[in-house]
Amino acid sequence: xxxxxxxxxxxxxxxxxxxxxxxxxxxxxxxxxxxxxxxxxxxxxxxxxxxxxxxxxxxxxxxxxxxxxxxxxxxxxxxxxxxxxxxxxxxxxxxxxxxxxxxxxxxxxxxxxxxxxxxxxxxxxxxxxxxxxxxxxxxxxxxxxxxxxxxxxxx
Amino acid sequence: xxxxxxxxxxxxxxxxxxxxxxxxxxxxxxxxxxxxxxxxxxxxxxxxxxxxxxxxxxxxxxxxxxxxxxxxxxxxxxxxxxx
Numbered sequence: 001x002x003x004x005x006x007x008x009x010x011x012x013x014x015x016x017x018x019x020x021x022x023x024x025x026x027x028x029x030x031x032x033x034x035x036x037x038x039x040x041x042x043x044x045x046x047x048x049x050x051x052x053x054x055x056x057x058x059x060x061x062x063x064x065x066x067x068x069x070x071x072x073x074x075x076x077x078x079x080x081x082x083x084x085x086x087x088x089x090x091x092x093x094x095x096x097x098x099x100x101x102x103x104x105x106x107x108x109x110x111x112x113x114x115x116x117x118x119x120x121x122x123x124x125x126x127x128x129x130x131x132x133x134x135x136x137x138x139x140x141x142x143x144x145x146x147x148x149x150x151x152x153x154x155x
Numbered sequence: 156x157x158x159x160x161x162x163x164x165x166x167x168x169x170x171x172x173x174x175x176x177x178x179x180x181x182x183x184x185x186x187x188x189x190x191x192x193x194x195x196x197x198x199x200x201x202x203x204x205x206x207x208x209x210x211x212x213x214x215x216x217x218x219x220x221x222x223x224x225x226x227x228x229x230x231x232x233x234x235x236x237x238x
Contacts, residue, residue, distance in 0.1 A: 038238055054237065055163055057230060060214035085237060097238055117238055125211070125230075126237025127163035138164040141207075141234030 006081045008065045010056060012088040015098050024080035030102040032109035036117055038097040040090050049132045053089045054096065057125035064124045072116055076108035083116060085126065115152050122149040157182060157223060159192070162232035168202045178225040185210045186219040188229055207234055
């Protein structure tokens with residue numbers, strides 16, 4: 001049996017998907033590795049975006065991410081759980097967030113990855129400030145994200 | 156003292172990221188603290204009256220009737236938008 005390891009990082013610097021993949025995929029008892037990467041895209045609600053700044057609540061952010069990782073472990077048999085979230089200013093196309101989970105089987109790994117990103121989006125204290133042609137604009141929370149997180153509460 | 160923090164557009168609109176508030180009878184709950192700060196002036200009243208405003212007491216998202224004591228850290232912020 002492999003040892004359960006959570007890796008939770010909040011950082012300004014970029015992360016390497018190959019490095020993070022290699023870190024969690026080395027274990028031969030896991031048949032499934034699921035990763036998700038969130039990127040800065042060039043539009044939001046129809047307006048052009050030139051860059052994005054992520055603000056967070058230091059201390060609380062790490063605590064919430066660790067709590068979300070622990071909740072995922074209670075629901076599914078997972079080996080590795082990695083959550084990396086960047087803060088600061090990011091250009092178009094840059095990576096914002098990495099989620100990586102491993103499990104013996106794919107269903108648990110897929111479900112846990114989706115749960116982690118849905119919960120992170122609604123529970124972790126991060127805020128997005130978009131810069132575009134119209135100036136700077138705080139991104140509004142979306143009802144759809146709340147609904148996605150609530151779906152997991154019913155299960 | 157109660158250490159009060161503000162984040163994102165709440166911080167930007169108030170022009171403050173942190174202030175200290177002396178604990179008093181009025182600050183025994185998160186709602187009491189909000190009401191005290193909202194009474195400062197029109198700007199504070201307007202920003203802190205938002206029905207979307209969230210409060211965290213000692214780094215845990217809390218309800219408005221949560222108890223607040225001397226030495227606590229209380230943060231006010233809008234709904235989160237990470238990921």
